[in-house]
Amino acid sequence: MMEKFNNFMERSIVPFAAKLNEQRHVAAIRDSFMYTFPITMAASIVILINGLIFSEDGFVAQVLHLSAIFLNLSDMQSWLNSVTTGTLDILSIFIAYLVASILAKHFKGDELLTGMTSIAVFMIFYTPAMEQGDVQYLPTTFLGAQGLFVAMLIGALVGEFLPRLFKIKKLQIKMPDMVPPAVSRSFNGLIPIVLVIMLAAILNHLVSLFAPEGINQIIYDSIQTPLRKFGVNIFTVTLLAIVQELLWLVGIHGPNTLNALRSVIFTEADLSNQSFINANGTAWGVPFSATWGNMNDVFANMGGSGMTLGLIIAILWVSKRKDYREVAKLGLIPGLFNINEPLIFGLPIVLNPILAIPFILTPVVNIWVGYFVTNIINIIPTPAYGLTWTTPGPLAPFLGTGGNWIGLVMGILCLVISVFIYMPFVIAANRVAEKEGHA
Secondary structure, three states: OHHHHHHHHHHHHHHHHHHHHHOHHHHHHHHHHHHOHHHHHHHHHHHHHHHHHHOOOOHHHHHOOHHHHOOOHHHHHHHHHHHHHHOHHHHHHHHHHHHHHHHHHHOOOOHHHHHHHHHHHHHHOOOOOEEEOOEEEOOOOOOOHHHHHHHHHHHHHHHHHHHHHHOOHHHOOOOOOOOOHHHHHHHHOHHHHHHHHHHHHHHHHHHHHHOOOOHHHHHHHHHHHHHHHHHOOHHHHHHHHHHHHHHHHOOOOHHHHHHHHHHHHHHHHHHHHHHHHHHHOOOOOOOOOOOHHHHHHHHOOOOOOOOHHHHHHHHHHHOOOHHHHHHHHHHHHHHHOOOOHHHHHHOOOOOOOOOHHHHHHHHHHHHHHHHHHHHHOOOOOOOOOOOOOOOOOOHHHHHHOOOOHHHHHHHHHHHHHHHHHHHHHHHHHHHHHHHHOOO
């Protein structure tokens, strides 16, 4: 049965997943969100500091009794609130630039000019300016997460076609050799950029004839909002976790392959949660309680995909196989920081019929444990504080909830659950090794 399943995966799923992973637009979107990670992570860390230290019910504030020392402690949160303005609130601008520039690199075109043109086109299509008295201003609504879909679309289109126009010699303006390279480079791309910007302006005008609110509002209402409503729930998180582990089992990097899709579905929700925490100083009552970040990454990613920190502990506890124990020892330190390639390819887990079942089952069980304690019995808030993916596993629910001690207990519980799920399969691997004479 397992052999038939492996053959089916190799014939059907592997080729499709490999092509999807290599498709230039998907790869550009995936890599763009990876490049924005330091920016979004910096904002998340600041928000976490605000919640832990400057909120009166924050963990550090309570332990050190800071509210007794600083009478206006909660007012100090406003010092760092502006961080979101320069990070999360303009994420769409970053994405518009990065998607286009990455595609330009693929076509060996001018990455800088392509990225800048993409921003220009994004702003041409942006929601029309509003007037209040003699003052005209742009709403910031679609500069952040709500404008991501349009930013990705524009970045993909500009990145696809502008580098091609750059290569048409009849559209190039050749400058004398003595002209500085930066100036020559600008003039060389001038005509293609003018054409793209003019076309964008014409299309935007045509859109405004039947949709005065602009293309951002149209796409947000018709595509992004339904996609978010459909995707931001525990069932989608569970399904994506299963697909991710299945991809790993056939040797394909599951998180990278699904990153673009996850970003489209969950980024707006995660950033909305961050904004809520930044405004209210608590994770209780965040608007989206079941995203990939606050369910899978917090409760079901200890050690990496498949919750493999539990596998390492189970191997070191009950395995008699020398090869398994050596790999587990080598993988322990990386596993504490959610890096599990040593186990994926060292045991291996890839195409391993014994470890395949717990590798898929363990994260699913822990996702639902997390959902149960946060959404059904509500003993801890949703762990919506943004964390770096290398946060040691059991600490993730603790830090993600803003320092809730029950969150720490739940992190340890999830790890214990993962150990006991993996244990019988590790014992089964012992028996297989004994029969084969490899123990």
